[in-house]
Amino acid sequence: KAGVTQTPRYLIKTRGQQVTLSCSPISGHRSVSWYQQTPGQGLQFLFEYFSETQRNKGNFPGRFSGRQFSNSRSEMNVSTLELGDSALYLCASSYSQGFSAEAFFGQGTRLTVV
Amino acid sequence: GQQVMQIPQYQHVQEGEDFTTYCNSSTTLSNIQWYKQRPGGHPVFLIQLVKSGEVKKQKRLTFQFGEAKKNSSLHITATQTTDVGTYFCAGRGSNYKLTFGKGTLLTVNP
Numbered sequence: 657k658a659g660v661t662q663t664p665r666y667l668i669k670t671r672g673q674q675v676t677l678s679c680s681p682i683s684g685h686r687s688v689s690w691y692q693q694t695p696g697q698g699l700q701f702l703f704e705y706f707s708e709t710q711r712n713k714g715n716f717p718g719r720f721s722g723r724q725f726s727n728s729r730s731e732m733n734v735s736t737l738e739l740g741d742s743a744l745y746l747c748a749s750s751y752s753q754g755f756s757a758e759a760f761f762g763q764g765t766r767l768t769v770v
Numbered sequence: 771g772q773q774v775m776q777i778p779q780y781q782h783v784q785e786g787e788d789f790t791t792y793c794n795s796s797t798t799l800s801n802i803q804w805y806k807q808r809p810g811g812h813p814v815f816l817i818q819l820v821k822s823g824e825v826k827k828q829k830r831l832t833f834q835f836g837e838a839k840k841n842s843s844l845h846i847t848a849t850q851t852t853d854v855g856t857y858f859c860a861g862r863g864s865n866y867k868l869t870f871g872k873g874t875l876l877t878v879n880p
Contacts, residue, residue, distance in 0.1 A: 689868070698872035699813070699858065712867045715771070746812060758803065759860075759868065761812040 658683065660749050660762035668768045674735040677765045681728050681749030687711075687757060688730040690722060693744040693764070702745075705730055706752075737769045772797050772863045776871030784879050789846040791874035793859035800862045802835055802842045807873070808855045816844075816857075851878050 661680040669675050681688050689712075690702040701714035705724035722732040728749075734741055744764045750757035773796040783789055793802065801820040805813035817826055819835035819842060826833045832845045842859055856873040863869065 691870070699860075699870035701867065701869060704867070712865060748813075757866075758815045758818060759805075759813075760815070761805075763812050 660747060660760050662745075662747050662762035662765050664765060665763060666766050666768075668770060669737050671737055671739060671769055673737050674733060675737060675767060676731055676733045677745055677747075677767075679730045679732075679747030679749075679762060681730070681747075682760055685749035685751050685760070686728050687750040687752060688724055688728065689748045689750070689759065690730070690732050691746045691748065692716075693746055694742075699746070702732065734767075739769050742767060742769045772861065772867065772869045774859060774861045774869045774871040776859055776874060778874055779872065780875045780877075782877045782879065783849050785851060786848050789849050789853070789876055791844050791857050791859075791876075793842045793844075793861070793871050795840045795861045795869075797840070797863055799839050800864060800866075802839075803860045803862070803868070804833060804842075804844055805858045805860060805870075806855050807858065811855075813858060846876075849876070849878050851880050854878050 663678045687706045689704040692700045703722050704712040708724045719735045724730045744766050746764045748759035748761045775794045803818045804816040807813045822839050823837045824835040830847045834843045856875045858870050858873040860868045860870045
C-alpha cells in the first residue's frame with residue numbers, strides 16, 4: 657500500500673509569508689502527527705490529530721497551526737515565516753492513537769525561509 | 771513536560787566494532803520506540819518495547835527497556851557500513867504523546 661505522502665517536497669519562502677504543507681496518511685490511518693526536524697534540535701513535536709481533532713500539541717508559537725480533514729489528510733500552516741522556521745517538516749501517520757501505535761513517516765517537506 | 775534525553779549525540783566506529791546508544795526519560799513511559807533515519811531519508815520504525823525489563827533482538831541489534839520504564843538502550847554488535855544513520859528513541863507517555871530524543875548519529879569507517 658502507498659506510504660505517507662507529503663507535498664510539496666521542497667519549498668522556498670520569504671520572511672513574513674505564510675506556507676501550507678500537506679500530508680496524506682496511509683490508507684486507513686486516522687492519526688497524523690507533525691514534527692519539525694532541525695540539525696540542532698532533532699525531532700520536535702508540533703501537534704497530533706486524530707479523527708479531525710487535535711489531541712496533543714507541542715511547544716510551538718501560535719503561528720504554527722494544523723487541521724485534519726474527514727479523509728484523515730492533514731495540513732499544517734505556518735504564518736509570518738521567520739528564518740528560524742527553515743527545517744524539514746515531517747508528517748507521521750498511525751493506525752490509531754493507541755499507546756502501541758507505530759508511526760510511519762513521510763519523506764518530509766524541506767522548507768527554506770530566506 | 772516529558773523530556774527524553776539521548777546520548778551520545780555522535781558516535782564514530784570502525785566497521786566491526788560495537789555501538790550503543792542510551793535513552794533516558796524524565797517520566798515513566800508507557801512504551802518506547804526506536805527509529806532509524808538514513809542520511810537524507812526519513813525515520814523508519816525499528817521496534818517497540820512495552821514491558822519493564824524487556825529485551826528484544828533483531829539480528830545484530832539488541833534493544834532493552836529499563837525496569838523502571840524510564841530508560842532504554844540500543845546495542846549494535848559488529849557494526850557494518852549499512853548501519854550508518856541516526857538512531858532515535860521515542861518515548862510515549864500517558865497522554866499518548868510520542869517524544870523523540872535528539873538522536874545518535876552513527877558513522878562507520880570501513
